[in-house]
Amino acid sequence: MASAKVRIARDLTGPILDLGGGGEGVIGQIYGRQAVAIDNRQEELDEAPEGPQKLLMDAAQLTFPDASFSHATSFFTLMYMSPGIQTQAIAQAARVLRPGGSLHIWDAVIASAYPEPFLIDVDVDAAGTSLHATYGVLKDSAAQDSDYFLHLCQAAELKLAVRQDHDGWFYLRLQK
Numbered sequence: 001m002a003s004a005k006v007r008i009a010r011d012l013t014g015p016i017l018d019l020g021g022g023g024e025g026v027i028g029q030i031y032g033r034q035a036v037a038i039d040n041r042q043e044e045l046d047e048a049p050e051g052p053q054k055l056l057m058d059a060a061q062l063t064f065p066d067a068s069f070s071h072a073t074s075f076f077t078l079m080y081m082s083p084g085i086q087t088q089a090i091a092q093a094a095r096v097l098r099p100g101g102s103l104h105i106w107d108a109v110i111a112s113a114y115p116e117p118f119l120i121d122v123d124v125d126a127a128g129t130s131l132h133a134t135y136g137v138l139k140d141s142a143a144q145d146s147d148y149f150l151h152l153c154q155a156a157e158l159k160l161a162v163r164q165d166h167d168g169w170f171y172l173r174l175q176k
Protein backbone atom coordinates (compact mmCIF):
# COMPACT_ATOMS: atom_id res chain seq x y z
CA MET A 1 0.00 0.00 0.00
CA ALA A 2 1.20 3.55 -0.73
CA SER A 3 1.69 5.88 2.21
CA ALA A 4 1.90 9.62 2.80
CA LYS A 5 3.06 11.72 5.72
CA VAL A 6 1.43 15.13 5.28
CA ARG A 7 2.25 18.24 7.31
CA ILE A 8 -0.34 21.00 7.22
CA ALA A 9 0.74 24.31 8.75
CA ARG A 10 -2.78 25.48 9.67
CA ASP A 11 -1.86 28.94 8.40
CA LEU A 12 -4.64 29.69 5.89
CA THR A 13 -6.62 32.84 6.55
CA GLY A 14 -10.04 33.70 5.14
CA PRO A 15 -12.88 31.42 4.07
CA ILE A 16 -11.97 27.94 2.82
CA LEU A 17 -14.01 25.75 0.45
CA ASP A 18 -13.18 22.06 0.99
CA LEU A 19 -14.07 19.90 -2.01
CA GLY A 20 -15.26 16.40 -1.12
CA GLY A 21 -15.02 17.30 2.54
CA GLY A 22 -17.11 14.37 3.79
CA GLY A 23 -15.66 11.12 5.15
CA GLU A 24 -12.71 11.87 7.38
CA GLY A 25 -13.14 15.56 6.58
CA VAL A 26 -9.50 16.32 7.30
CA ILE A 27 -9.55 19.99 6.30
CA GLY A 28 -12.76 20.54 8.28
CA GLN A 29 -11.14 18.94 11.34
CA ILE A 30 -8.18 21.29 11.05
CA TYR A 31 -9.96 24.54 10.17
CA GLY A 32 -13.40 24.05 11.79
CA ARG A 33 -15.87 26.84 11.11
CA GLN A 34 -13.44 28.61 8.80
CA ALA A 35 -14.21 25.88 6.25
CA VAL A 36 -17.26 25.01 4.16
CA ALA A 37 -17.22 21.29 3.34
CA ILE A 38 -19.10 20.27 0.20
CA ASP A 39 -19.70 16.67 -0.81
CA ASN A 40 -22.10 15.04 -3.27
CA ARG A 41 -22.93 12.22 -0.83
CA GLN A 42 -25.00 13.06 2.25
CA GLU A 43 -23.81 9.96 4.12
CA GLU A 44 -20.19 11.11 3.74
CA LEU A 45 -21.11 14.55 5.14
CA ASP A 46 -22.97 12.92 8.04
CA GLU A 47 -19.91 10.81 8.79
CA ALA A 48 -17.50 13.77 8.83
CA PRO A 49 -16.68 15.26 12.24
CA GLU A 50 -18.51 18.42 13.31
CA GLY A 51 -16.82 21.75 12.70
CA PRO A 52 -17.22 23.09 9.18
CA GLN A 53 -20.48 24.07 7.56
CA LYS A 54 -21.51 21.00 5.53
CA LEU A 55 -23.34 21.33 2.21
CA LEU A 56 -24.57 18.67 -0.22
CA MET A 57 -23.13 19.87 -3.54
CA ASP A 58 -21.36 18.52 -6.61
CA ALA A 59 -17.84 19.90 -6.96
CA ALA A 60 -18.40 19.98 -10.72
CA GLN A 61 -21.41 22.32 -10.33
CA LEU A 62 -20.69 24.65 -7.42
CA THR A 63 -23.58 26.98 -6.64
CA PHE A 64 -21.47 29.68 -4.92
CA PRO A 65 -21.07 33.07 -6.63
CA ASP A 66 -17.77 33.91 -8.32
CA ALA A 67 -14.93 35.01 -6.00
CA SER A 68 -16.52 33.66 -2.78
CA PHE A 69 -13.47 32.04 -1.14
CA SER A 70 -9.86 32.86 -0.24
CA HIS A 71 -8.87 29.19 -0.53
CA ALA A 72 -10.17 25.97 -2.05
CA THR A 73 -8.81 22.63 -0.85
CA SER A 74 -8.96 19.13 -2.21
CA PHE A 75 -7.53 16.61 0.23
CA PHE A 76 -7.30 13.23 -1.55
CA THR A 77 -10.66 13.97 -3.21
CA LEU A 78 -9.79 14.34 -6.93
CA MET A 79 -8.66 10.68 -7.01
CA TYR A 80 -12.32 9.73 -6.46
CA MET A 81 -13.53 11.56 -9.60
CA SER A 82 -13.55 10.65 -13.29
CA PRO A 83 -11.25 12.72 -15.54
CA GLY A 84 -14.19 14.77 -16.85
CA ILE A 85 -15.41 15.61 -13.35
CA GLN A 86 -11.86 16.46 -12.24
CA THR A 87 -11.63 19.01 -15.07
CA GLN A 88 -14.97 20.58 -14.13
CA ALA A 89 -14.22 20.60 -10.39
CA ILE A 90 -10.92 22.44 -10.91
CA ALA A 91 -12.58 24.97 -13.26
CA GLN A 92 -15.34 25.54 -10.68
CA ALA A 93 -12.83 25.92 -7.83
CA ALA A 94 -10.99 28.53 -9.90
CA ARG A 95 -14.25 30.38 -10.54
CA VAL A 96 -15.22 30.66 -6.86
CA LEU A 97 -11.74 31.78 -5.74
CA ARG A 98 -11.07 35.45 -5.18
CA PRO A 99 -8.32 37.05 -7.26
CA GLY A 100 -5.08 36.15 -5.43
CA GLY A 101 -6.78 33.16 -3.76
CA SER A 102 -5.25 29.68 -3.73
CA LEU A 103 -6.26 26.16 -4.68
CA HIS A 104 -4.49 23.50 -2.59
CA ILE A 105 -4.39 19.92 -3.86
CA TRP A 106 -3.06 16.96 -1.91
CA ASP A 107 -3.46 13.73 -3.88
CA ALA A 108 -1.98 10.38 -4.78
CA VAL A 109 0.28 9.36 -7.63
CA ILE A 110 -1.59 6.45 -9.18
CA ALA A 111 -0.32 4.19 -11.95
CA SER A 112 -3.27 1.80 -11.85
CA ALA A 113 -6.36 1.13 -9.73
CA TYR A 114 -7.80 -1.81 -11.68
CA PRO A 115 -8.26 -4.76 -11.38
CA GLU A 116 -6.53 -4.31 -8.02
CA PRO A 117 -7.73 -1.26 -6.06
CA PHE A 118 -5.32 1.57 -5.26
CA LEU A 119 -4.94 2.26 -1.53
CA ILE A 120 -3.01 4.94 0.31
CA ASP A 121 -2.44 5.29 4.03
CA VAL A 122 -2.26 8.97 5.05
CA ASP A 123 -0.84 10.36 8.30
CA VAL A 124 -1.50 14.05 8.89
CA ASP A 125 0.39 16.30 11.26
CA ALA A 126 -1.51 19.58 11.44
CA ALA A 127 0.35 21.83 13.83
CA GLY A 128 -0.11 19.53 16.81
CA THR A 129 -3.18 17.57 15.68
CA SER A 130 -2.47 14.05 14.37
CA LEU A 131 -4.98 12.41 12.04
CA HIS A 132 -4.94 9.15 10.12
CA ALA A 133 -6.96 7.97 7.13
CA THR A 134 -6.85 5.31 4.44
CA TYR A 135 -8.19 6.23 1.00
CA GLY A 136 -8.89 3.77 -1.81
CA VAL A 137 -10.31 3.64 -5.32
CA LEU A 138 -11.15 0.94 -7.85
CA LYS A 139 -11.49 2.39 -11.36
CA ASP A 140 -9.96 1.85 -14.78
CA SER A 141 -9.21 5.51 -15.61
CA ALA A 142 -7.23 6.23 -12.45
CA ALA A 143 -3.72 7.10 -13.72
CA GLN A 144 -2.74 10.49 -12.29
CA ASP A 145 0.20 12.50 -11.01
CA SER A 146 1.06 16.12 -10.23
CA ASP A 147 1.79 16.93 -13.90
CA TYR A 148 -1.69 15.82 -14.90
CA PHE A 149 -3.40 18.08 -12.34
CA LEU A 150 -1.02 20.96 -13.01
CA HIS A 151 -2.13 20.97 -16.65
CA LEU A 152 -5.81 20.95 -15.63
CA CYS A 153 -5.16 23.87 -13.27
CA GLN A 154 -3.25 25.85 -15.87
CA ALA A 155 -6.12 25.31 -18.32
CA ALA A 156 -8.33 26.93 -15.66
CA GLU A 157 -5.93 29.92 -15.65
CA LEU A 158 -4.43 29.13 -12.25
CA LYS A 159 -0.69 29.70 -11.77
CA LEU A 160 1.68 27.33 -10.01
CA ALA A 161 2.88 28.67 -6.64
CA VAL A 162 4.15 25.56 -4.82
CA ARG A 163 4.83 22.04 -6.04
CA GLN A 164 5.98 19.20 -3.78
CA ASP A 165 6.44 15.75 -5.30
CA HIS A 166 6.80 12.93 -2.79
CA ASP A 167 7.00 9.17 -3.10
CA GLY A 168 3.40 8.19 -3.94
CA TRP A 169 1.70 11.56 -3.39
CA PHE A 170 2.01 15.27 -4.11
CA TYR A 171 0.93 18.74 -3.01
CA LEU A 172 0.17 21.60 -5.43
CA ARG A 173 -0.70 25.18 -4.57
CA LEU A 174 -2.08 27.24 -7.42
CA GLN A 175 -2.87 30.92 -7.38
CA LYS A 176 -5.67 32.75 -9.18
Ligand SMILES: C[S@@+](CC[C@H](N)C(=O)[O-])C[C@H]1O[C@@H](n2cnc3c(N)ncnc32)[C@H](O)[C@@H]1O
Nearest residue numbers: 020022023024025026039040041044058059075
Ligand atom coordinates in the same frame (compact mmCIF):
# COMPACT_ATOMS: atom_id res chain seq x y z
C1 LIG B 1 -13.21 9.53 0.68
S1 LIG B 1 -13.17 11.24 0.66
C2 LIG B 1 -11.54 11.64 0.59
C3 LIG B 1 -10.98 12.56 1.47
C4 LIG B 1 -11.70 13.65 2.20
N1 LIG B 1 -11.45 14.91 1.50
C5 LIG B 1 -11.13 13.69 3.59
O1 LIG B 1 -10.66 14.73 4.04
O2 LIG B 1 -11.13 12.64 4.24
C6 LIG B 1 -13.60 11.74 -0.98
C7 LIG B 1 -14.92 12.40 -0.97
O3 LIG B 1 -15.12 13.04 -2.23
C8 LIG B 1 -16.50 13.00 -2.48
N2 LIG B 1 -16.75 13.28 -3.89
C9 LIG B 1 -16.48 12.50 -4.95
N3 LIG B 1 -16.89 13.09 -6.08
C10 LIG B 1 -17.42 14.28 -5.71
C11 LIG B 1 -18.03 15.36 -6.42
N4 LIG B 1 -18.18 15.32 -7.75
N5 LIG B 1 -18.46 16.43 -5.72
C12 LIG B 1 -18.33 16.47 -4.38
N6 LIG B 1 -17.78 15.49 -3.65
C13 LIG B 1 -17.33 14.41 -4.32
C14 LIG B 1 -16.92 11.61 -2.02
O4 LIG B 1 -18.30 11.52 -1.78
C15 LIG B 1 -16.09 11.44 -0.76
O5 LIG B 1 -16.77 11.83 0.40
